Amino acid sequence: MISIKNLHANIEGKEILKGINLEVKSGEVHAIMGPNGSGKSTLASVLAGRDGYEITEGSVVFEDKNLLDLEAEERAREGIFLAFQYPVEIPGVSTTNFLKTAMNQIRQYRGEKSLDAVAFLKLMKAKMKLVEIDQALLSRSLNEGFSGGEKKRNEIFQMAMLEPKLAILDETDSGLDIDALRIVAHGVNSLKSKDNASILITHYQRLLDYIVPDFVHVLFDGKIVKTGDKSLAMELEKKGYDWIKAEHGSLETI
Amino acid sequence: MDISVINSIQEQFNKNEATYLAASLTHRKSALDFVLLHDLPDRKDEEYKYTPVNRILKKNFDFEKIVTSNSTHLNFKDHFYKLKGNHLVFLNGTYLPAQSIILNDICCQTEVDSKQTFKDVFDALNVAFCKNSLKIEVNEHYRPQPFFIYYFYDSEQGQVFGNPNIQITAHSNTRIQILEKTISTGTHPVFINKKVGVHVKANAQVNITKIQNYKKHIFQVYNLEVNQDAQSTFNSNVYSFAGGLIRNNLSINQLGEHCESHMHGLYLITGHSHVDNHTSVNHTQPNSYSNELYKGILDENARAVFNGKIFVRPEAQKTNAFQSNQNINLSDSASIHTKPQLEIWADDVKCSHGCTVGQMDEEALFYLRARGIGKNQAKALILIAFSEQSLEYIPFEFVKEEIDTLIRKRLIG
Numbered sequence: 095m096i097s098i099k100n101l102h103a104n105i106e107g108k109e110i111l112k113g114i115n116l117e118v119k120s121g122e123v124h125a126i127m128g129p130n131g132s133g134k135s136t137l138a139s140v141l142a143g144r145d146g147y148e149i150t151e152g153s154v155v156f157e158d159k160n161l162l163d164l165e166a167e168e169r170a171r172e173g174i175f176l177a178f179q180y181p182v183e184i185p186g187v188s189t190t191n192f193l194k195t196a197m198n199q200i201r202q203y204r205g206e207k208s209l210d211a212v213a214f215l216k217l218m219k220a221k222m223k224l225v226e227i228d229q230a231l232l233s234r235s236l237n238e239g240f241s242g243g244e245k246k247r248n249e250i251f252q253m254a255m256l257e258p259k260l261a262i263l264d265e266t267d268s269g270l271d272i273d274a275l276r277i278v279a280h281g282v283n284s285l286k287s288k289d290n291a292s293i294l295i296t297h298y299q300r301l302l303d304y305i306v307p308d309f310v311h312v313l314f315d316g317k318i319v320k321t322g323d324k325s326l327a328m329e330l331e332k333k334g335y336d337w338i339k340a341e342h343g344s345l346e347t348i
Numbered sequence: 349m350d351i352s353v354i355n356s357i358q359e360q361f362n363k364n365e366a367t368y369l370a371a372s373l374t375h376r377k378s379a380l381d382f383v384l385l386h387d388l389p390d391r392k393d394e395e396y397k398y399t400p401v402n403r404i405l406k407k408n409f410d411f412e413k414i415v416t417s418n419s420t421h422l423n424f425k426d427h428f429y430k431l432k433g434n435h436l437v438f439l440n441g442t443y444l445p446a447q448s449i450i451l452n453d454i455c456c457q458t459e460v461d462s463k464q465t466f467k468d469v470f471d472a473l474n475v476a477f478c479k480n481s482l483k484i485e486v487n488e489h490y491r492p493q494p495f496f497i498y499y500f501y502d503s504e505q506g507q508v509f510g511n512p513n514i515q516i517t518a519h520s521n522t523r524i525q526i527l528e529k530t531i532s533t534g535t536h537p538v539f540i541n542k543k544v545g546v547h548v549k550a551n552a553q554v555n556i557t558k559i560q561n562y563k564k565h566i567f568q569v570y571n572l573e574v575n576q577d578a579q580s581t582f583n584s585n586v587y588s589f590a591g592g593l594i595r596n597n598l599s600i601n602q603l604g605e606h607c608e609s610h611m612h613g614l615y616l617i618t619g620h621s622h623v624d625n626h627t628s629v630n631h632t633q634p635n636s637y638s639n640e641l642y643k644g645i646l647d648e649n650a651r652a653v654f655n656g657k658i659f660v661r662p663e664a665q666k667t668n669a670f671q672s673n674q675n676i677n678l679s680d681s682a683s684i685h686t687k688p689q690l691e692i693w694a695d696d697v698k699c700s701h702g703c704t705v706g707q708m709d710e711e712a713l714f715y716l717r718a719r720g721i722g723k724n725q726a727k728a729l730i731l732i733a734f735s736e737q738s739l740e741y742i743p744f745e746f747v748k749e750e751i752d753t754l755i756r757k758r759l760i761g
């Protein structure tokens with residue numbers, strides 16, 4: 095589904111991604127773990143098409159398309175979804191209001207008819223149930239005054255509405271209590287199918303108790319330095335990141 | 349002092365002198381003397397630092413080329429809202445009762461009242477030159493139909509100098525709603541110098557909404573002075589979309605206890621439009637409230653000025669006064685000057701103010717794009733939401749829609 099090869103990216107002249115290689119196939123769940131500042135969010139942003147990054151080397155192919163040539167909105171329409179680590183507040187714009195615009199622009203891009211108000215509402219009702227989110231919340235200004243958990247649930251709600259092919263969840267688990275975590279995980283699990291895939295960026299192993307990944311990668315200093323299965327996550331949980339830092343940090347200084 | 353503008357104003361007055369009624373002539377002459385003495389403000393005047401009217405007029409307007417004919421091919425009624433109400437017509441600054449639809453008691457005075465004082469040079473200029481004065485007076489326990497006031501300007505034959513003059517009195521327990529709109533034809537410059545006085549008596553409510561969507565050859569100074577008695581409410585809503593010069597002076601005096609004043613504004617300007625809102629609220633008695641929110645979006649070479657004064661006098665304890673001016677600047681060549689000015693003499697008060705000038709919120713823009721919304725549409729969504737917060741206090745649903753349409757047309761194209 096997505097093939098990332100030797101991806102290098104700079105921000106303000108500083109190299110943050112230093113040669114990422116990652117292959118994700120349909121039906122797979124990949125977890126990316128790593129200490130703070132290692133470049134996880136940068137990778138997510140680069141994939142979603144945020145401005146301000148300079149790609150100096152490498153390629154990203156998403157379903158036969160060169161992803162890096164597409165605008166952020168085109169990537170979304172192609173089926174990429176980013177659940178933000180820090181969802182933005184937009185005064186005066188409600189979730190319902192912009193999501194309808196988003197859905198219809200996506201449908202138009204794919205040559206589908208736009209949803210009428212009734213169909214949209216029906217779909218919303220179903221997805222609201224899935225992430226246990228309130229209609230009132232969705233009618234309020236986006237993320238304004240939302241609790242941490244409400245913001246994250248809103249991200250998953252949007253994902254459920256847009257049904258992406260590839261979902262990238264950037265620390266959707268941070269700051270959630272166990273109940274919220276369970277709800278979020280339930281949302282993600284129920285949306286999983288053989289035709290879509292997800293990349294879970296997380297700091298803790300905790301989320302992986304609820305969503306079982308097929309692969310676990312460790313991102314450190316802009317590179318994927320280790321890949322394994324669920325047991326790698328457990329090992330990280332037990333030993334922390336210091337041993338990774340020791341192994342790879344020393345390489346840098348040679 | 350600039351001799352040329354003042355001179356031509358003097359000449360213009362002399363030319364008109366014969367048409368003024370003898371009863372008002374003395375008053376007009378003293379108003380003219382005030383103008384001649386003070387001159388039109390320029391850069392050196394603190395209040396007009398960023399809106400040097402004298403200079404702007406000298407560059408764009410010629411008092412010697414003013415035409416005074418009141419004939420026009422405009423069909424006024426075509427522009428009326430299809431609604432029950434008082435539809436009042438002004439042509440080139442003169443009130444035309446015969447062309448108006450009047451349901452309620454209002455009167456037109458052909459001479460300016462000598463009680464009309466002038467605090468500044470534009471007031472004085474208006475008193476010296478206005479053709480007549482419209483008086484709207486609503487009596488106790490009476491809820492009149494809304495007042496739609498249409499200002500027509502026809503500058504097809506030459507330059508127009510319009511001086512609309514309106515005095516509004518809302519007696520106790522009455523409720524007045526006013527909508528002001530301007531319609532123009534012709535391409536010669538127009539200088540509008542409008543003077544409106546409002547007296548909101550005890551327990552009365554007045555709501556004035558104005559739409560300012562002028563052509564670039566229209567230059568306007570608007571002095572709106574409001575006096576509020578106890579328990580009264582005054583709402584002002586002003587929406588500016590274009591104009592060569594728009595200067596709105598709104599001055600509110602809260603003279604009794606438990607007064608409430610709301611001031612909402614939006615300027616959504618581009619090209620070379622220049623919009624300047626100067627507001628002042630004077631809290632003189634305890635337990636009153638004022639709330640002000642002006643929003644601005646500027647593009648291309650537009651210029652905006654905001655100055656909000658709040659005075660809380662020593663007796664005005666337990667005043668709540670809030671002010672906010674928020675701007676989004678979309679262009680490097682647009683400019684905004686914003687300044688809050690709070691002077692508080694009482695100690696038990698709640699006051700807050702904030703002025704912001706920012707660019708488009710890039711994070712918000714990326715968020716919406718990451719959901720599949722195209723860049724332009726995403727920008728429009730953010731800006732429309734920002735603008736629409738100023739529509740809250742408009743009493744007429746259809747006006748809200750009209751303004752919303754103007755906003756959307758401007759932002760989506």
Ligand SMILES: Nc1ncnc2c1ncn2[C@@H]1O[C@H](COP(=O)(O)OP(=O)(O)O)[C@@H](O)[C@H]1O
Nearest residue numbers: 105106110128129130131132133134135136137
């Ligand atoms: N806008 C920016 N300007 C400069 N440096 C940045 C910017 N954003 C992120 N960085 C730097 O990039 C590195 C990786 O950040 P990030 O991708 O957020 O890490 P992670 O998500 O793994 O915690 C950090 O050193 C961070 O300071």
Ligand SMILES: [Mg+2]
Nearest residue numbers: 134135179265
């Ligand atoms: Mg991060």
